[in-house]
Amino acid sequence: MTSPINYLTLFTLLPLLALASPLDRSFPVEEKRMSGTSTTSARPLSFTPVSDSIGISAQMMFLGTKNKVYVLDKSENNPVTINGKYGTHPAWAVEYDIASNNYRTMDVYSNTFCAGGGVLGNGTWVVFGGNQPVTTDGVAVADAGAYHNTDGGTAIRMINPCDDESCEWIQGESSYDITAQNTGGYLQMTGRRWYPMVEALEDGSLIIIGGDKNGGYVNTAAQDNPTYEFFPPKGDGQAVYLQFLADTLPVNLYALTWLMPSGRLFMQANRASILYDWKKQSTIDLPKMPYATRVYPASAATAMLPLTPANNYNPTILFCGGSNPPQWGNDGTAGYNVTAVPADNTCVRISPDDANPTYEDDDYMFEGRSMGQFVYLPDGTLWMANGVSMGTAGYGNDKYSVGQSYGQNPVYMPAIYNSSAPLGGRWNRTGLTASPNERMYHSTAILLPDSSILISGSNPNADFTNEQWRSRTDVEKWFPWYYNEQRPVLDSPPTTLSYGGASWNVSLGSITDEATVASAKVVVIRGGFNTHAIGFNQRYLQLDSSYTIDMNSNTSTLHVSQMPGDSGPFIFQPGPAMIFLVVNGVPSEGEFVMIGSGRLGDQPTTTNAALPSTQVIAVTPTETASAEQSGAPTSGANAAKSTGAASSRVSLPSGSLIAAGSALMAVLGGAFVVL
Ligand SMILES: [Cu+2]
Numbered sequence: 001m002t003s004p005i006n007y008l009t010l011f012t013l014l015p016l017l018a019l020a021s022p023l024d025r026s027f028p029v030e031e032k033r034m035s036g037t038s039t040t041s042a043r044p045l046s047f048t049p050v051s052d053s054i055g056i057s058a059q060m061m062f063l064g065t066k067n068k069v070y071v072l073d074k075s076e077n078n079p080v081t082i083n084g085k086y087g088t089h090p091a092w093a094v095e096y097d098i099a100s101n102n103y104r105t106m107d108v109y110s111n112t113f114c115a116g117g118g119v120l121g122n123g124t125w126v127v128f129g130g131n132q133p134v135t136t137d138g139v140a141v142a143d144a145g146a147y148h149n150t151d152g153g154t155a156i157r158m159i160n161p162c163d164d165e166s167c168e169w170i171q172g173e174s175s176y177d178i179t180a181q182n183t184g185g186y187l188q189m190t191g192r193r194w195y196p197m198v199e200a201l202e203d204g205s206l207i208i209i210g211g212d213k214n215g216g217y218v219n220t221a222a223q224d225n226p227t228y229e230f231f232p233p234k235g236d237g238q239a240v241y242l243q244f245l246a247d248t249l250p251v252n253l254y255a256l257t258w259l260m261p262s263g264r265l266f267m268q269a270n271r272a273s274i275l276y277d278w279k280k281q282s283t284i285d286l287p288k289m290p291y292a293t294r295v296y297p298a299s300a301a302t303a304m305l306p307l308t309p310a311n312n313y314n315p316t317i318l319f320c321g322g323s324n325p326p327q328w329g330n331d332g333t334a335g336y337n338v339t340a341v342p343a344d345n346t347c348v349r350i351s352p353d354d355a356n357p358t359y360e361d362d363d364y365m366f367e368g369r370s371m372g373q374f375v376y377l378p379d380g381t382l383w384m385a386n387g388v389s390m391g392t393a394g395y396g397n398d399k400y401s402v403g404q405s406y407g408q409n410p411v412y413m414p415a416i417y418n419s420s421a422p423l424g425g426r427w428n429r430t431g432l433t434a435s436p437n438e439r440m441y442h443s444t445a446i447l448l449p450d451s452s453i454l455i456s457g458s459n460p461n462a463d464f465t466n467e468q469w470r471s472r473t474d475v476e477k478w479f480p481w482y483y484n485e486q487r488p489v490l491d492s493p494p495t496t497l498s499y500g501g502a503s504w505n506v507s508l509g510s511i512t513d514e515a516t517v518a519s520a521k522v523v524v525i526r527g528g529f530n531t532h533a534i535g536f537n538q539r540y541l542q543l544d545s546s547y548t549i550d551m552n553s554n555t556s557t558l559h560v561s562q563m564p565g566d567s568g569p570f571i572f573q574p575g576p577a578m579i580f581l582v583v584n585g586v587p588s589e590g591e592f593v594m595i596g597s598g599r600l601g602d603q604p605t606t607t608n609a610a611l612p613s614t615q616v617i618a619v620t621p622t623e624t625a626s627a628e629q630s631g632a633p634t635s636g637a638n639a640a641k642s643t644g645a646a647s648s649r650v651s652l653p654s655g656s657l658i659a660a661g662s663a664l665m666a667v668l669g670g671a672f673v674v675l
Contacts, residue, residue: 042452042479047435051475054094054103055080057464058457058475060115060531061444062125063578064161066592069096069446069454071103072127074113075134075149077464079473082107089148090464093169098448101475108169110152113215116196116254117529118537121204121574121600125529126231127157128208129193131215138462140214153192153213156231190239191225195253195296198529199265200537202569204600206231207265207278210245210255216331217297217394217406218250223331228278232600244283248272250328254296254532258304258317258352261570266317266352269295275352286352290359291324292344297393297406298322299533301372305349305419306380306523308542313564313571314354318362318419320347320384321369323392337400339391339408343368363426369411371533373445375453376525376540377416377480378580378587383453385414385478386439387533393441395460403468405460410438410469414478437476440469444530445478449578449590453478482586490522490581493591496598497524497543497579500565500606506581508547508556514616517547517556519584524563524595526577541572546611551619559612563595569603 041048060072071094078090084107093106113131120126130152135145144150158170172187193211200206207230212223226245229237244267245252252269260266264275264284270293273286294300300322307313322344329335347362365372371387388407395404402408412434418426439445441460448454458472465471491507511517521542528537544561558581564571574596581588596603 042477042483044479044481044483045431046433047437047455047476047478049437049474049476051096051101051103053079053473054096054456054475055105055473056092056094057442057459057471057473058444059442059459060112060117060127060529061446061454061456062117062119062529063446063448063527064095064125064159065163066449066590067098067163068161069098069448070125070159070161071096071456072108072112072115073457073459074131074442075111075147075152076138076471077136077147079464080105084148085109086144086150087148089146092149095165096475098454104165106169108157109171110150110155110157112152112155112157114195114532115152115155116193116198116208116211116531116536118198118200118206119526119529119575120206120231121200121596121603122598123160123576123594125159125161126198126206127529128155128189128198128206128231129153129196129211130155131194134463136463153194154188154190156187156189158187189231190229190237191227193225195532197255197257198536199257199259200573200575201230201259202263202573203602204574204596205234207257209242209257209267210252212253212331214331217334217396218328218331219253220250220331221246224249224252240278240281242276244269244272244274244276250330251293251295251298254534256295256302256534258315259570259573260315260353261313261567262353263567263570264353266315268317268319273350273352286350286357287359289319290348291346292322293324294319294322296532298325298344299371299387299393300344301369301374301384301387301533303374303376303382303535304539306376306540306542307571308380309544313541314351315571316349316351316419318347318349318374318382318417320362320365320374320417321345321372321387323370325392333396333398334392334394334400334406338394338406339400339402341391343370343387343389343391345369363417363423366413366415366427366429367411370407371441371443372411373439373443373530373533374417374535374538375445375447376527376535376538377447378451378523378525378582378590379480379482379585380418380420380523380540380542380582382417382419383414383445383478383480384417385411385435385453385455386443386445387411388440393460393532395441395462397462403460403465404462405440405469407440407460410440412436412438431481435476435478437472437474438469439472442532443472446530446535447525447527447578447590448477450483451480451580451587451590452483485586487586488520488581488583488588490579490588490591493579494593496594497596498562498606499568499596499603500608501562502609503559503561503611506558506560508558508583510554511556511583512549512551512554514549516584517549517558519582520547520558521545521582522558522560523580523582524572524577524593525580525590526572526575526595537573539572539577544608544611546614548612548614549616551617561608561611565605565607568605569596574598574603
């Protein structure tokens with residue numbers, strides 16, 4: 001049994017979680033810099049290497065601040081060492097500096113092999129679970145072994161990201177004592193979780209779901225941990241049984257989970273889908289997943305499509321690829337020639353909060369892909385890369401393994417998915433070029449503030465090796481088509497956004513072309529915790545907006561709502577995110593913004609104030625204006641015309657940055673549809 005004392009002890013750590021305003025330390029105001037200056041060799045639509053090695057293989061990765069990326073690997077014989085609390089050993093955690101490409105090794109005690117993670121509503125990142133200690137060749141051991149690692153099965157590690165290299169991982173110092181059923185005092189979960197799913201809840205806490213007790217290819221009844229728990233703990237702190245996690249054996253690791261506006265969790269594992277109400281502990285069965293298994297080790301690319309005013313913030317989940325093998329093997333091995341099985345190429349989508357949700361076919365991919373990775377770009381398109389076209393995730397010492405990998409035929413070509421394009425035209429790779437580097441099992445990719453994508457990792461091996469397929473420690477970037485274009489500037493970006501409340505204004509400067517102004521939008525992106533081709537908590541939300549074009553002053557203003565009120569915390573959970581101004585598909589630099597109160601607990605919500613009506617204020621005739629409108633306090637408003645009626649009065653700004661972006665789109669054959 002777990003003693004309540006453990007939680008009291010845990011809460012002594014929670015000042016780190018709950019009290020500090022993260023805005024004070026995590027989100028310093030940084031000087032704006034033009035994108036494109038930090039990476040001189042940036043070629044749009046291409047990959048460019050930026051670091052030969054960060055010392056470890058990026059199995060897990062997230063953006064902590066505008067300039068710092070936190071990278072975790074499993075405990076293994078990496079080429080850099082750290083003199084840590086438990087001795088000198090290979091490192092499996094680093095902080096990567098985006099501007100300099102340098103890295104700082106960090107001391108993580110426990111084995112983070114296939115952990116899950118997420119960010120709390122106050123900005124603290126938390127990483128859950130992992131595997132038992134391992135020694136050389138990845139062999140499990142009962143003690144710290146050659147790598148001085150402790151048991152990660154029940155471990156919880158926290159970090160408050162920083163820019164001054166002062167922050168370290170906050171960790172429990174006691175390992176789980178399986179005999180005494182003692183959770184070790186603090187920062188331990190109720191049970192072992194290898195491959196746990198982590199989803200954020202509306203109060204800024206995290207739910208940690210499922211996993212198995214020790215590593216393997218797929219889950220088994222003996223290994224299964226068919227429960228979930230919360231962090232910080234809720235109620236009595238005990239784990240709660242979830243039948244779905246037993247019914248979906250053996251393929252339910254990293255059970256795919258998204259919080260819905262209804263408050264229910266949409267969950268997908270094996271071929272089953274449910275809506276689960278954790279407050280009532282009730283389950284609604286949804287249709288079966290067609291064509292392929294999407295969850296690990298089939299490992300489809302998955303994403304929640306952009307939440308926009310146009311879709312009324314009703315979430316749609318997209319699944320692309322995965323695998324439909326003849327069997328699944330067991331926790332020791334695939335048990336058949338998995339590398340000979342082509343990966344699936346289908347895409348399906350579902351809107352789980354609809355009255356009668358069904359899986360609908362979406363445009364299929366250019367090729368089959370397992371471990372494809374979706375990353376949001378600020379324009380609302382999804383970048384996809386990484387993965388393989390044969391086999392699955394996982395590895396083993398089997399005669400059919402390629403090296404040790406259960407996947408082969410890496411897919412080197414990226415593709416772009418546009419959910420707002422008509423069916424039949426959503427996938428595009430016009431002008432894209434291939435990466436020279438395979439990114440297979442245990443690779444990652446995340447969005448950076450300058451809208452490039454950082455790609456690293458690939459390590460389908462039990463321990464670090466330079467044999468095929470080697471353990472990759474290099475880093476590359478991919479650049480979107482607009483990377484070197486002049487960018488719009490989000491002046492005075494908000495540091496917080498509330499759920500509902502007053503609208504705010506963004507100056508669009510001297511842009512008065514109505515089509516350009518009408519294209520402007522402010523979007524919020526949470527990149528989330530990235531591992532195993534999953535962006536845990538990755539979400540994209542477009543704020544509602546209207547605009548005013550004033551032809552007298554030749555200026556335009558975008559009026560922008562706060563986050564959706566009412567059910568807002570269910571639509572986009574509280575916590576840090578990036579905010580971008582996007583004009584004609586070209587984004588500003590992303591700035592960090594705190595969504596919600598910046599604290600854990602119930603979030604204040606209110607209705608959204610009505611936006612000012614969109615209007616184009618016509619030029620006041622110079623000769624007669626004063627005579628006609630003398631005494632009128634709001635002469636400009638008198639001249640306002642409704643949208644669309646004033647287009648003949650709009651002039652294109654000469655040398656517009658937006659025109660340059662549009663020109664490039666034209667070069668691309670109009671393939672990139674502007675949202
Ligand atoms: Cu893994």
